[in-house]
Amino acid sequence: MKYYRVHTADIAYYTGQPRGIFVAIWKLVEAKLLTEEETKEYWKNREYFEKNLPVPPYYAKGNPNKAVTWFKDTREGNKIYNQMSFYREMAKKYNVDLYRSECDFVPGEIVYEDEFQIAVKNCVTEGITREKI
Numbered sequence: 001m002k003y004y005r006v007h008t009a010d011i012a013y014y015t016g017q018p019r020g021i022f023v024a025i026w027k028l029v030e031a032k033l034l035t036e037e038e039t040k041e042y043w044k045n046r047e048y049f050e051k052n053l054p055v056p057p058y059y060a061k062g063n064p065n066k067a068v069t070w071f072k073d074t075r076e077g078n079k080i081y082n083q084m085s086f087y088r089e090m091a092k093k094y095n096v097d098l099y100r101s102e103c104d105f106v107p108g109e110i111v112y113e114d115e116f117q118i119a120v121k122n123c124v125t126e127g128i129t130r131e132k133i
Contacts, residue, residue, distance in 0.1 A: 002073035003118060004102040006081070006133070008091075015066040017123055021098060022049070025087045028094055038090065045086045053080050056112040056119045065121040067111045073102075076115045088133070101130045 007018035019027075028034055029042050058067060071077040091098050107128060108120030 002102060002104050003070040003107060004073060004081075004100055005068065005070045005107075006084070006098060006100055008096060008098060014063070015068055017066075017068045018099070018101075020068065021084065021087050021091065024096055024098075025090050028090060028096070033094060034090065041086055042090070048083065049080070052083075053116055054114045056114075056117075058112060058119065065111050067108075067119040067121045068123060069112075069117045069119045070107060071117050072115070074115070077117060080116050098133050099130050100133045101128050103128045 005018075006021040008021075008024045010019045010024070011017065012019045012023070025042065029039060034042060056067070056069065058065060071081055088098065090096075105127065106118065106120065108123040110118050111121050112119035
């Protein structure tokens with residue numbers, strides 16, 4: 001099985017891992033950098049993902065394991081990734097460099113899994129390829 005993660009180069013202070021695409025675009029919204037129309041589109045997209053991509057339950061507890069999510073390279077995982085075009089467009093427009101890290105092994109200790117993704121703690125870096133997208 002292959003896994004991939006879409007992220008920035010910025011390291012999140014809490015997890016010690018690169019900040020994922022969902023948080024990266026939320027930071028733009030939070031900073032009020034998007035136009036009014038883009039902000040409305042952000043909320044529309046966020047609603048879609050909240051309905052179609054399970055939110056790992058550890059977030060309700062404040063993510064005590066400092067886990068990060070990786071998409072599964074499956075039909076389900078790739079479908080969600082393909083739906084993220086708005087997020088990729090906003091990153092490009094607002095000069096947020098995105099990277100795609102990939103591996104063909106579980107990149108840490110699994111703390112959550114569903115049909116779309118895994119969440120891992122204690123991520124490894126060795127053997128993971130990373131390219132700018």
